[in-house]
Amino acid sequence: MRPDAPERGFPEAEFAARTAKAQARMAKQGLAGLLLMTEPDVRYFSGFQTLFWQSPTRPWFLFVPASGKPVAVIPEIGGVLMRRSWLDDVRTWSAPRPEDDGISLLTDLLAPLAKAGGTIGVMKGHETALRMPLGDWERLITNLPGLHIADATRLVQGLRMVKSPAEIEKLRHICAIGSASFARVPEIIAEGMPLEEVFRTFRREALAQGADDAPYVVGAAEPGGYADVISPPSRRPLQSGDVVMLDTGCVWDGYYCDFDRNWAIGRADDMARRAHDTLWRATEAGLAAAKPGNTCRDLFRAMSAVIAEMDKSGGDIGRLGHGLGTQLTEQPSHAAFDETVLEEGMALTLEPSLGYGSGLMMVHEENIVVRSGGAELLSTRAPQELPLIGA
Amino acid sequence: MRPDAPERGFPEAEFAARTAKAQARMAKQGLAGLLLMTEPDVRYFSGFQTLFWQSPTRPWFLFVPASGKPVAVIPEIGGVLMRRSWLDDVRTWSAPRPEDDGISLLTDLLAPLAKAGGTIGVMKGHETALRMPLGDWERLITNLPGLHIADATRLVQGLRMVKSPAEIEKLRHICAIGSASFARVPEIIAEGMPLEEVFRTFRREALAQGADDAPYVVGAAEPGGYADVISPPSRRPLQSGDVVMLDTGCVWDGYYCDFDRNWAIGRADDMARRAHDTLWRATEAGLAAAKPGNTCRDLFRAMSAVIAEMDKSGGDIGRLGHGLGTQLTEQPSHAAFDETVLEEGMALTLEPSLGYGSGLMMVHEENIVVRSGGAELLSTRAPQELPLIGA
Secondary structure, X not given: OOOOOOOOOOOHHHHHHHHHHHHHHHHHHOOOEEEEOOHHHHHHHHOOOOHHHHOOOOOOEEEEEOOOOOEEEEEHHHHHHHHOOOOOEEEEEOOOOOOOOOHHHHHHHHHHHHHOOOEEEEOOOOOOXXXXXXXXXXXXXXXXXXXXXXXXXXXXXHHHHEOOHHHHHHHHHHHHHHHHHHHHHHHHOOOOOEHHHHHHHHHHHHHHOOOOEEEEEEEEEXXXXXXXXXXXXXXXXXXXXXXXXEEEEEXXXXXXXXXXXXXXXXXXXHHHHHHHHHHHHHHHHHHHHOOEOEEHHHHHHHHHHHHOOOOOOOOOOOOOOEEXXXXXXXXXXXXXXXXXXXXXXXXXXXXXXXXXXXXXXXEOOEEEEEXXXXXXXXXXXXXXXXXXXXX | OOOOOOOOOOOHHHHHHHHHHHHHHHHHHOOOEEEEOOHHHHHHHHOOOOHHHHOOOOOOEEEEEOOOOOEEEEEHHHHHHHHOOOOOEEEEEOOOOOOOOOHHHHHHHXXXXXXXXXXXXXXXXXXXXXXXXXXXXXXXXHHOOOOEEEEOHHHHHHHHHEOOHHHHHHHHHHHHHHHHHHHHHHHHOOOOOXXXXXXXXXXXXXXXXXXXXXXXXXXXEEEOOEOOOOOOOOXXXXXXXXXXXXXXXXXXXXXXXXXXXXXEEOOOOHHHHHHHHHHHHXXXXXXXXXXXXXXXHHHHHHHHHHHOOOOOOOOOOOOOOEEOXXXXXXXXXXXXXXXXEOOOOEEEEEOOEEEEOOOEEEEOOEEEEEEOOEEXXXXXXOOOOOOEEOO
C-alpha cells in the first residue's frame, strides 16, 4: 500500500449530495424516480462496491425516489454489504430465482407510481445497457400499466461527469500509480521478452505500485509501429526497431486511470519519432483547450488540427478522448458530435491518435481534470520524444 | 509462461462446429437467425477476443444466420482484429456515433427477414442482459415491422454448457494455475498482513503462475469465520484465530477457473474445523453425484443433505455451484429450480456453503468436468482438514 493512499469509500454526505442533485434534476424533468441497474450507477448513489458484478447471474436494482434515500432491491447475497451503506431500505430476495428475479419486489415498489400515472427514468441512451434480462424488463413494464418510462441518460451521465474533490483524490491516486508503473517499464521489459510476458510483467508492476487491479492492459509491438490497439498480446519476442505501446486502465477503490505510453526498442525510425512528436503536440493543444466553457468538440478540433499535419487519412478511432471515473471510459466523448460544455471538476482523457506509413498507427493518452484555470494533469506527462529502451 | 500452456485460440473447425450445432437447433425452433451482443456470445461463434469490451461506449453485434458463417456488425476499431477471425462478412461503422450506433447496418441486414415475416432469436432470459442501449433496441424493432423476436437463451446457453476437448484443455490449464497459486498462499501471506495486501499478493502470484489476469479476487478474514463473501478487503491485519477465505476467478485465453480455499491463522477453533470438514464432505457428495444423467437439482440435493448436518438455517446463497467457462459464472445452476441434465463435457463448480455460530458462514469450491464415468477434478482437491498458516 502506498503511504499516500486516500481513505477508501466516501462519507455519507457525498452520497446525500449526489442524490439531492439528482432529485433536483428529476423534479425539473417531472420524474418520480430513477431505476438504475448497472454497477457504476448503483455504486454512484449507494457506495455499494463488490467484484460480484462480474457474475452475470443476478440482477441488482437501485431506485432513487423523488425525495428521500435510494431504495435497494438486490439479491440476498449482497444484503450484508448493502446494509452497511447509507441506505435505510434494502429489500432482498433469494437469487437466482429465474421465475422471479426481483420483479415482484420491483412491481410492489413501483405500483403506487404506476397507479398515479407517474414517470420514472431509466438509462436507455448512448453508452448504456439494460443489465437485466430483456424478458424480465418486458414483464415488469407489463405489470405496471400506467407507468411512463423516460430516458434518464443525460441526467445521470451529466451528474457523474463532474467529479467531487474526494473523487478527484482517488483519480489522482490511481493516475500516480499508473505513472509510477509506466516509469518502471524501461527497467522491467527488454528486447527478447514476448509481448505476452510484457503485459503480465506490467500488470504485476501496477499491483506492486498499489493498484487494486489492472483489468485493462492492451498494447502492441511491431517494427516501426503497430496496426491495431485492442488485440490480445502475441508470444512474439520484442525486437530492435519495434515500437511498443502499452495502454492501461488500472483501478483503485473503484476509480480508473486510463492512459498509455510508447517506447522504441533499441532504435526508432524517423516516421515513428515524427508520429510521437505530433501526438505529443496534439496533446498540448488539447491541454490548452481544456478550459471551462469550451466544448468537447473544441477539444476534438484542437487536437485534430495538429494530427492533420501528419495523418491524411482521418484515422477512424471515432473520438480523441473521453470521460474518466468509475468505468474504463465514461461520458463525454471528444468528438465532432459532442457539444458537452467543459466544467470545473470534469475528469477526462486526451487521446489523440494518427495513422502513418502503410497501415500503421500510433496512440497517445494523458489524464486530466478541468480546473477554473485550465487543465491539470493527473498523469505524469509523457516525454515529447519517443523514448528508447535498451539503446 | 508455463511450459505446459496449450495453444491460444481455436482452429476454424471449432467455430464451424459450434455454428453448425446452433443452426441445427435454430432449424428445429424455426429461427431465421440469432442476434448476439455480449462478449461471451460474440466470442463463442467468432473467436473475437479483446479487453475492449470493458469500455461501455460501443455496442458490438454478431448475427448467426440460418446457414453460412456468422456476420459481424461492429465498430471500425475492431475491424482489423475481427477480419483475422474465420468470418468473411465484417461490417463496420465509425463508432461512437450516438445517432446511429450500428442500427442502420443491422436494419439493412435484417430487413429481408422482416419482410419475410421471419423470427430471430435474442438472449432475453435468465442470466442475460441487453448489451446495447434500450432506446436503440426499441428503434431497431420499430425499423423492422414483421420481424418476430424469440428467446434464444436456452438454445445458446445449452450449447455453451457442454465444452469441447479444446475448451476443457484451457479450463484445465487455468485451474492448474489457480491450484498452484493457492498452494503458494501459506508461503506468501502471514499473520499481520492487511487483508488488502493479501488480495494484492494473491493477484501477483496468480500472474506469476501464468494467469493472463485475476479479475475476481474476493474473500474475508475474521475471527473463527466470516460473515460476508463479496466485500472488498479491509486494511485489518490478519490475526491469530482468523479464518481466511480467498475465492478467485483467474483467466487464461478467455477461460476462467472459479474456486476458493480456506485457512486458519495460527489456530482454528472447533466450529470452524467442523464447518470445513462438513463442506469437504458435501463436495465429496457432489463429486459422487456429478454423473451424466443426474440433474443439477440432484447435485444440489446431494450436497444439501451433508450441509444440513451442521447448517440448520438454510444458508441463502441461492445455489451450490454453477457452470464454468468464458464467464466467471455460467449456466447451469446447482439449485432446486434447475433440472438441467448433466452431460459429458459440462464444466462445473461445486460450491457448498453453510452458516454456523452467530452469523458466520463458510464457503468451499472445486472445479470439475463431467465425464462418462463421473466427475473429473480440474482443481487440486482441498484438504479435508482446515489448513493452518503459521502454526
